[in-house]
Amino acid sequence: MPPSEVRIWGLEGMPEINPGDNLCETILAALRQRSGTTDTEAPRRQVDSSDAWVRPGSILVVAQKVVSKAEGRLVDLETVRPSVQAQEWASRHDKDPRMVEAVLRETKRVVRMDRGVLISETHHGFVCANAGVDASNAPKGTVVLLPEDPDRSARELRSDLEEALKVELAVIISDTFGRPWRQGLTNVALGVAGLAPLVDYRGKVDFYGRPLRATVLAVADELAAAAELVMGKTLGIPVVVIEGFQYQPGSGSGRELIRSQEDDLFR
């Protein structure tokens, strides 16, 4: 692969994920199937990277939905008793009051509650519709919450995968969020492990030798967005591998991508 080339491929053959499933084992099984071997010990023996199931330095982008489901972050709506606030708002906007209640429980601060849209700041600090609570791709009568700590989810998955595959990797847990000013949703990084999510070009110089304007790039969000191109919404590809991107290794954290209220001119 030439130096300035990035390759993005979707991991096909991932089964439906259920609470308690081991996500690492499921990913390994799909990688094994892809490599065409039945030898479960193969990755442990691969010191030569050329026949590795995943190239060293790859980034695995994993859709939040499968992480949440494996971690059991499902709520059975039958068990939810909506508050008066949830009931009032739900009836005004033709929503399920139990769904509204589930959203409010995941909400630290309501950012907007207008025209039937509920934008929350979650307990993690993410600002998104419905606090990330979602009924699509969830068993009937249930909704899926965001992972409790997406960074921890990313760290654990990375550690398990690295141990099994014997290569250095980074992991991003991604979800699809809307944003102000621009139409359409894009994938962003909720949890990060093994790479620096922000790359700081400040102090570097341009073609003319002059310092670049303040430029800190959110590469983890760009990687998540790139992965979404292969995931699609209906393709059933929740795991995507990105090869060839020269990331800055680091402990990393999705929290670095959250703009604090004091820093944000738009809250």
Place this chain on the structure above:
Amino acid sequence: MPPSEVRIWGLEGMPEINPGDNLCETILAALRQRSGTTDTEAPRRQVDSSDAWVRPGSILVVAQKVVSKAEGRLVDLETVRPSVQAQEWASRHDKDPRMVEAVLRETKRVVRMDRGVLISETHHGFVCANAGVDASNAPKGTVVLLPEDPDRSARELRSDLEEALKVELAVIISDTFGRPWRQGLTNVALGVAGLAPLVDYRGKVDFYGRPLRATVLAVADELAAAAELVMGKTLGIPVVVIEGFQYQPGSGSGRELIRSQEDDLFR
């Protein structure tokens, strides 16, 4: 290339762009150099896509900066007479009043003017810092404005490239914008030609056969973000080619990505 694989490569060898340069010819020269041929007529004869300089269905993502420079969208700060408003704000925040004036001229509406940061809605409708006016990678004493009509720039470049290369392509003109709530900048699409910038999954069903929640994905922004991973800020790679993404052909327009004020809960 497997079906669910996307390949992103940077076009090396692009020279510095100056006003009046023909961007299409410059890109063709760099593609020719990459293919290792001196035969300038080669692409016209390529009916077999396997030895095409660019695969059919590729997307060229071009940094706004080189488009603006080729189009002569440079302002010599010596010629700018700052208004009283520009002078006052500049002196309060230790800015060049001529730069502030250049920004205000590109501004339809000041969104925020706070803590030394000027967020504008441009005449196109983009919301970004300094109305996209930027001194980095510009000759000393000048600043670069956004293209007058990025969609037109994209359409013209696409048409010229398609005629020369005899393959179907899409073109995105990209720039790096900040956003509320999240740290770091990401690349977005300003101008689009040949692809639908938004992909609408509404009405499609999930794994359980239930309709997906309202999901319209801003794929043009995700493509721009993916391209930035290869561009870098200091690498001098203003043109990136994305292969393998099954886009929806269409006339397309970057304007579709602009959320109207009435639709936007955050203005």
